[in-house]
Amino acid sequence: xxxxxxxxxxxxxxxxxxxxxxxxxxxxxxxxxxxxxxxxxxxxxxxxxxxxxxxxxxxxxxxxxxxxxxxxxxxxxxxxxxxxxxxxxxxxxxxxxxxxxxxxxxxxxxxxxxxxxxxxxxxxxxxxxxxxxxxxxxxxxxxxxxxxxxxxxxxxxxxxxxxxxxxxxxxxxxxxxxxxxxxxxxxxxxxxxxxxxxxxxxxxxxxxx
Amino acid sequence: xxxxxxxxxxxxxxxxxxxxxxxxxxxxxxxxxxxxxxxxxxxxxxxxxxxxxxxxxxxxxxxxxxxxxxxxxxxxxxxxxxxxxxxxxxxxxxxxxxxxxxxxxxxxxxxxxxxxxxxxxxxxxxxxxxxxxxxxxxxxxxxxxxxxxxxxxxxxxxxxxxxxxxxxxxxxxxxxxxxxxxxxxxxxxxxxxxxxxxxxxxxxxxxxx
DNA sequence: TGATTTATGTATTGATCAATACATAATTAA
DNA sequence: TTAATTATGTATTGATCAATACATAAATCA
Numbered sequence: 001x002x003x004x005x006x007x008x009x010x011x012x013x014x015x016x017x018x019x020x021x022x023x024x025x026x027x028x029x030x031x032x033x034x035x036x037x038x039x040x041x042x043x044x045x046x047x048x049x050x051x052x053x054x055x056x057x058x059x060x061x062x063x064x065x066x067x068x069x070x071x072x073x074x075x076x077x078x079x080x081x082x083x084x085x086x087x088x089x090x091x092x093x094x095x096x097x098x099x100x101x102x103x104x105x106x107x108x109x110x111x112x113x114x115x116x117x118x119x120x121x122x123x124x125x126x127x128x129x130x131x132x133x134x135x136x137x138x139x140x141x142x143x144x145x146x147x148x149x150x151x152x153x154x155x156x157x158x159x160x161x162x163x164x165x166x167x168x169x170x171x172x173x174x175x176x177x178x179x180x181x182x183x184x185x186x187x188x189x190x191x192x193x194x195x196x197x198x199x200x201x202x203x204x205x206x207x208x209x
Numbered sequence: 210x211x212x213x214x215x216x217x218x219x220x221x222x223x224x225x226x227x228x229x230x231x232x233x234x235x236x237x238x239x240x241x242x243x244x245x246x247x248x249x250x251x252x253x254x255x256x257x258x259x260x261x262x263x264x265x266x267x268x269x270x271x272x273x274x275x276x277x278x279x280x281x282x283x284x285x286x287x288x289x290x291x292x293x294x295x296x297x298x299x300x301x302x303x304x305x306x307x308x309x310x311x312x313x314x315x316x317x318x319x320x321x322x323x324x325x326x327x328x329x330x331x332x333x334x335x336x337x338x339x340x341x342x343x344x345x346x347x348x349x350x351x352x353x354x355x356x357x358x359x360x361x362x363x364x365x366x367x368x369x370x371x372x373x374x375x376x377x378x379x380x381x382x383x384x385x386x387x388x389x390x391x392x393x394x395x396x397x398x399x400x401x402x403x404x405x406x407x408x409x410x411x412x413x414x415x416x417x418x
Numbered sequence: 419t420g421a422t423t424t425a426t427g428t429a430t431t432g433a434t435c436a437a438t439a440c441a442t443a444a445t446t447a448a
Numbered sequence: 449t450t451a452a453t454t455a456t457g458t459a460t461t462g463a464t465c466a467a468t469a470c471a472t473a474a475a476t477c478a
Contacts, residue, residue, distance in 0.1 A: 003445085003446085003453095003454080004445075004446055004447080004452080004453050004454065005444075005445055005446075005452085005453040005454020005455065006443065006444040006445050006446095006453080006454045006455040006456075007444075007445065007454085007455075008454090008455065008456095009444095009455075009456075025324070025326055026324060026326060026327060027323075027324050027327055027328075029238060029239065029328070030238065030324065030327045030328040032434080032435070032436085033435075033436055033437080034434085034435090042456090043456070043457060043458085044436085044437075044438085045437090045438075045439095045455085045456070045457075045458095046455070046456065046457090048436095048437070048438080049454080049455065049456090050455095053436085053437080054436065054437085110382055111323050111324055114236075114320050114323055114381075114382060114385060115234070115235065115236050115239065115320055115385060117234055117235060118235060118236055118239045119236075119238070119239040128385075128386050128387075131382065131386055132386060135386075156395070158392075158395075159392070159395035159396070159398075159399055160399060162383060162388065162392055162395060162396050162399075163376075163395070163396045163399035163400060165379075165383070166376055166379035166380055166382070166383050166396050166400075167372075167375055167376060167379055167400075168379070169378070169379040169382035169383065170374075170375035170376055170377070170378040170379025170380075170382070171375055171379075172323075172382075173319060173323065173340065173375070173378035173379070173381075174371060174374070174375050174378065176323060176324060176337075177337050177340055177341060177344075178337075179371065183367075183368070183371055186365070186367075186368035186371060186372070187368070187371050187372045187375050189368075190368055190369060190371075190372035190403060190407055191372060191375075191376075191400075191403065193403040193406040193407050194399060194400065194402040194403035194406070196406065197402040197403070197405065197406065198399055198402050212423095212424080212475080212476080213422075213423045213424065213475075213476055213477080214422080214423035214424020214425065214474075214475060214476075215423080215424050215425040215426075215473065215474040215475050215476095216424085216425075216474075216475060217424085217425065217426095218425075218426075218474095241464080241465070241466085242465075242466055242467080243464085243465090251426090252426070252427060252428085253466085253467075253468085254425085254426070254427075254428095254467090254468075254469095255425070255426065255427090257466095257467070257468080258424080258425065258426090259425095262466085262467080263466065263467085
């Protein structure tokens with residue numbers, strides 16, 4: 001089935017990639033249409049014909065972001081057998097992903113519109129959902145580890161998941177403030193140092209001396 | 210020395226307080242002049258006469274924010290004798306401060322303009338400086354604790370300070386995403402669970418992979 | 419008193435925002 | 449061919465942005 005009218009003269013996927021970069025660097029509201037069209041090397045009517053609106057373009061950019069950088073961070077959470085390694089991977093991959101550009105860029109999901117009541121509420125709420133989804137993913141991974149006998153049943157999965165999600169979110173700010181890859185990795189390691197005390201469970205003693 | 214011309218008909222401090230609330234809820238760029246003047250109950254010429262510009266108003270609002278909420282968080286860092294208690298206080302006070310409004314609001318310094326290259330670069334860079342200042346404050350507090358013999362000389366102050374600053378930043382995102390006071394307190398406690406492993410002395414480091 | 423100074427309210431400025439109207443170009447279907 | 453369909457480039461829309469011009473009001477100073 002060939003397409004009917006005049007064929008598109010630009011690569012839709014490459015244009016989307018460029019748009020994602022702009023949204024990643026500038027956030028949703030700060031990224032202007034003129035900035036987007038310049039980066040995508042198209043005129044605004046072509047953008048609206050291909051993507052619908054700035055908001056729809058952003059949603060596609062978020063999907064692309066999650067399938068690339070985000071995928072490497074959260075994808076393996078369920079496939080890694082050991083729960084500690086799984087959570088450790090999230091923080092480790094976060095450090096690597098957030099520092100793959102220079103200067104460090106942090107997370108689009110966290111930084112693009114951090115205020116629910118901010119500029120465009122729909123966007124803020126959509127990103128909030130993604131963040132909550134990731135938070136729940138950690139919590140469910142911990143609950144699975146309890147079922148499998150890896151963690152004690154007394155583990156406060158909600159609190160621990162909130163904690164690691166908080167670290168992951170905070171790493172975005174640290175990255176944006178110029179942290180190096182090594183500094184981000186160090187933060188990840190520091191955060192994982194809490195693992196044993198947190199899931200020590202009843203009777204598990206970690207006393208020194 | 211009495212003032213010369215027509216006296217101001219509004220309370221400058223109360224107006225500034227209202228402006229701070231708007232910036233806190235909406236961020237710098239998302240807070241429009243019409244929104245600010247409405248909250249401050251003045252017209253824009255009065256605002257410009259009293260504060261200079263939107264940017265100058267924001268800087269004053271940041272100062273007010275730091276003297277109120279921020280003061281309670283970071284002020285006692287140096288006056289609390291035990292380093293662990295000092296850092297613990299920062300996270301504990303953060304949990305209380307971020308959840309004192311409903312819904313939870315997080316930190317103006319973190320959320321008002323999280324992207325250095327975002328909307329107004331000068332604002333982003335100013336807030337980045339404040340965040341870096343807080344990060345350094347923790348680091349210096351830890352170095353002091355080494356000097357006083359409370360912590361082993363092998364403590365990686367930079368890494369530990371980055372870690373706790375990251376948690377503190379991440380709590381802003383969690384708060385904005387609707388976390389309750391108890392959830393924020395739980396996160397603070399989880400983060401403090403890493404303290405003993407982290408300052409346990411040489412050879413106590415854990416790697417994630 | 420009259421001159422000076424500062425604040426206020428109305429109305430508006432140029433700039434920029436996201437989104438389109440419109441005429442034209444390039445393709446397929448008949 | 450001709451009609452239908454889709455994309456492109458130029459130019460523009462109304463809305464909103466931060467910031468002011470201007471006339472007037474209310475105070476102090478001489």
